[in-house]
Amino acid sequence: MTERPVDLPANQPRQFYRGGAAIAALRGEPDAAPGRFGPEDWVASTTTLFGRDPDGLTRLPDGRWLRDAVRADPVAWLGPAHVAEFGADPALLVKLLDAGQRLPVHCHPSNAFAARHLDCRHGKTEAWIVVGTTGPSPTVYIGFREDVPASVVSEWVSTQDSTAMLSALNPVAVRPGDTVFVPAGVPHAIGEGVFIVELQQPTDFSVTLEWRGFLDDPDAWHLGLGQETALGCVERSAQRVEDLVLRTGTADSANLLGAQADPFFRADRLHVSGRVVLEESFAVLVVLEGEGSLGSLPVRRGSTVVVPHAAGPCELTGTLTTIRCRPPLPS
Structure with a gap:
């Protein structure tokens, strides 16, 4: 694991x-x-x-x-x-x-x-x-x-x-x-x-x-x-x-898809300039622009990353734009 x-x-x-x-x-x-x-x-x-x-x-x-x-x-x-x-x-x-x-x-x-x-x-x-x-x-x-x-x-x-x-x-x-x-x-x-x-x-x-x-x-x-x-x-x-x-334009968005999508999946857009801490969750990240690190993993434009729940809270650092995709919240 x-x-x-x-x-x-x-x-x-x-x-x-x-x-x-x-x-x-x-x-x-x-x-x-x-x-x-x-x-x-x-x-x-x-x-x-x-x-x-x-x-x-x-x-x-x-x-x-x-x-x-x-x-x-x-x-x-x-x-x-x-x-x-x-x-x-x-x-x-x-x-x-x-x-x-x-x-x-x-x-x-x-x-x-x-x-x-x-x-x-x-x-x-x-x-x-x-x-x-x-x-x-x-x-x-x-x-x-x-x-x-x-x-x-x-x-x-x-x-x-x-x-x-x-x-x-x-x-x-x-x-x-x-x-x-x-x-x-x-x-x-x-x-x-x-x-x-x-x-x-x-x-x-x-x-x-x-x-x-x-x-x-x-x-x-x-x-x-x-x-x-x-x-x-x-x-x-x-x-x-x-x-x-x-x-949604290009601004940060904590919920790109609206509440109607929550029973199926969740997505947000993050513009990082410095440091953001992501809460623990299984997630898929798609980096659209820039470069930086997710924990100790270097990421850049075009990186696609899977994050296991056991990774815990992860620091996303650098100057980059990413889409974070997550499963539905358990009901």
Whole structure:
């Protein structure tokens, strides 16, 4: 068991869509293949890609999977209160996601749907912290603008009417500092040129409504559940953008995502100039700018660090900006 923060290398399992240049730039690494299919960096991951175990898992410097290390000593990694509620499960997955092309319209199951149909306690509520953009009009798409009947959604999926699906969503222009909360079931897509730190529940369940041109297997979109069952997870009611999007700017924020995200995950932005003491907690840190130290561990722009609960209160020193991601507070 480690009692110190651990610096983690990139962990970019192959995906079906392009991206990754912004991740390479953040980490100060050459982007050897600008058109590559490594748009997601799974940070401190104990989660696997759907049907692709062990892809997605984080390996520690000592050679162990982080998943196995947590299972071997969950209290040290996660803390006693967390373990009492979630067991040896961080209940969190953090990603860097760089959309090199628009993602398809898709959504994710809720906890109840996942428990009933996928034998998993976690669905996939997620949130995006925008940390970079490129292009003339970086945009995300979140929730239907109007209520949509089940028969219409089914028809869109059957005919793969991409235009209708995307047009039905709320387009939101984004810039660095914006955050977007994405409840389970709400259809969404991320536009080309949007670079985010993503927090989510620790699953890889996606119902890919717009699969043509994205997925090689036309049956992969419904998680093996069939169309009728899979579409039962779609939230078809209209969504208010102002309930889901926060314009946080670049200032310090003790809660980037708002109270609605607290049952799923927590995130804050820290601008450090000197010294800040972080309370003991399992956490994932993504350093966006500058350099310094977390305890005795040197960190700099592009560092991704997992902090075990047993590390106790940690001193973050230097001149830097970081996003700190944590699991939900035990209820």
